[in-house]
Amino acid sequence: MMDFWSKSHFLQAPKTAYIVDSIAGEDSSAIAYSYQQVDSMIDTFINEQIKPDVYTGKKIIAIEANNQLGCLVAYLASLRLGYLVIFIDANLSTEQKNNLISEYAVDLVYQPKKTLIRHNNNKHGQTQKIAPQLALLLSTSGSTGSPKMVKLSYQNLSANCQSICQFLPIQQTDSVITTLPMHYSFGLSVIHTHLFRHSTLILSDFGVMEKSFWQLFKQYQVSCFYGVPFIYEMLQRLNYKRLPLKQVRFFAQAGGKMREAQIHHLHGFLTDKQQLFIMYGQTEATARIAYLEPAKLPAKAHCIGQAIPNGQLKLINENDLAADTTARTSGELCYRGDNVFCGYAHSSADLAELETIDWLKTGDIATRDTDGDYCIIGRTKRFIKIVGKRINLDEIQSWLDKRYPAICPVGKDDLLILTRCKRFESEIESEIESEIESELAEQLALFLGCHPRYIKQVQIPEMPINTNGKIDFMQLNKIALQALENQDANG
Amino acid sequence: MFEDKLKQAFVNALSIEENEVTAELAYSQHPKWDSTAHMVLIAELESSFDIMLDTDDIIDMSSYQKAGEIIQKYIA
Known part of the structure; x- marks a missing residue:
């Protein structure tokens, strides 16, 4: 042939x-x-x-x-x-x-x-x-x-x-x-x-x-x-x-x-x-x-x-x-x-x-x-696809660690969710927080070459940890999707 | 009013600054106006003007100026 x-x-x-x-x-x-x-x-x-x-x-x-x-x-x-x-x-x-x-x-x-x-x-x-x-x-x-x-x-x-x-x-x-x-x-x-x-x-x-x-x-x-x-x-x-x-x-x-x-x-x-x-x-x-x-x-x-x-x-x-x-x-x-x-x-x-x-x-x-x-x-692997492009969550994690520590990426296809624990209670601090959030989404979208609408952010009470002391990603994913649903329902 | 609404829809959908929205702004000329952004833009325009865009109009909407002309047709 x-x-x-x-x-x-x-x-x-x-x-x-x-x-x-x-x-x-x-x-x-x-x-x-x-x-x-x-x-x-x-x-x-x-x-x-x-x-x-x-x-x-x-x-x-x-x-x-x-x-x-x-x-x-x-x-x-x-x-x-x-x-x-x-x-x-x-x-x-x-x-x-x-x-x-x-x-x-x-x-x-x-x-x-x-x-x-x-x-x-x-x-x-x-x-x-x-x-x-x-x-x-x-x-x-x-x-x-x-x-x-x-x-x-x-x-x-x-x-x-x-x-x-x-x-x-x-x-x-x-x-x-x-x-x-x-x-x-x-x-x-x-x-x-x-x-x-x-x-x-x-x-x-x-x-x-x-x-x-x-x-x-x-x-x-x-x-x-x-x-x-x-x-x-x-x-x-x-x-x-x-x-x-x-x-x-x-x-x-x-x-x-x-x-x-x-x-x-x-x-x-x-x-x-x-x-x-x-x-x-x-x-x-x-x-x-x-x-x-x-x-x-x-x-x-x-x-x-x-x-x-x-x-x-x-x-x-x-x-x-x-x-x-x-x-x-x-x-x-x-x-x-x-x-x-x-x-x-x-x-x-x-x-x-x-x-x-x-x-x-x-x-x-x-x-x-x-x-x-x-x-x-x-x-089994930690990746999602955004508009058909494979996005490795570990790669995003190392990008985040250098800039915005304590944020963990999870998600499903066409939806990247950045999770973080709730830290600030007062309104003024929340405002600063939301400014950082919009900047973060913008920068990350640029890095990944995707539209920012595929990136969402949620705050969760605490990170789920599994028995060997690492973040339980399966559990975190569930919590994040749920939190996002509640967030959307409320506003 | 119309102009402001139209401009805001572009700012939101393409995630660009307001001063970037000019009559010359065109599909695939601006790095952020790609097919994904175009889909977001269509949804944004439809919801802010409460209209339903036709196939040909979606494809024709190749610049900011053109978008204005097309939307006018629907709300006139």
Whole structure:
């Protein structure tokens, strides 16, 4: 099977397949290129910018990601050369970007519409040791600029792309528009799979709340739609009935659990010819892990279904033993497949070796029903998702400790709650307190790159402590949610 | 009155300062006016003016000035 990035794969594409750059024209209009034209752009980029015959050896290239053709060309060129790509969120501050570039001793930096920057001018060989199979480093931490990265191999990319193409009915005649950033594993998997099927791919950074998005959508008769729960929330608010969705053949959702009511609402608008795929995954599994057969909706809207083709799922208990799933017990969901990542990296020192991980522990607690479908019921790890972005509560804790001690973060998806014990009784002091509170929410929202409305603060009588003297997070979470409910009811 | 209400809705929804709310304020030009903020803004406008915005109007609301024109249509 041919890799989606290879030259021969691009040359074999039918002339009716296009890669559309949404703002390429002089008046920022869209320009459609054939796969063959994009192939020659990749050649040009390799020969005139990267110059691998002068600067030999495996290089690390940082790509500041956006959904424009230049970025895709830089990415595919790097894969063809067997380089290691590190995607950088364009929304990070210059300081955060430079920090990542130096932590990983990056050789080349690609920024949209700029000349390639060369850091290490060493012409021969590689300046540091990088495992030959290593293809990509992706961040899991939203927009905090943390150097912790997921290591993915060429085989990981290839395997996950092929598995996804076995269950999603993507065809050559399909047309897809980007709705997610390229540096996000879900967004990237959409690009991989549609390139693999030679379908028409519209690269755009417009959001579903923008007119330009829907103009492109109509113009190219988009037939496959992907989104995280928040994107579907926006579609629902815009009203499915009023949107030009008739020619869409399937909708697919991943990037966090979508509320059942939302799934039912969307399902209610589908015609007989339209399908909805509820999917589950993690960056640690390149992107995709499981999906629910569309025919099982709407009855099984609470499930994530079963493992993708060529993958396996199982549940384990606290002692790492396979849980007895016949007894409807819950356990930590584990996944095995060729798309399981090769370990984490924190700096360039971690790039020489690849870890072999047999079963990936997802950190999610699940149950399995008699049909073999899995259902997520909780999490072992302290993280929540805000608008689809994973937010590590421990990372927030260390951020808080440096600035506002004695505050503990808990919460659920799309709701981060900062808890603190009640300290001040007088009104004047409460006023000072509320000023600090609004400043804190503002700063934290900036750090996390999210809207402050997802951050709430509550005061509680005392911190619940468990038997080993640590904060009981499960209990604290319950108290915080309850306190927030009371607070909302009172005012 | 109308102008104040409109301005306040933008200040709340985008969590920006009042002096940042100008006729030139536009979607995806200001770093804080992204799709999440747009959703909050729609809810804020609907509740302060007690209206229900249509699909096309939500998508058309690409600047502060445009928002004013659209809201006027509903309360006229």
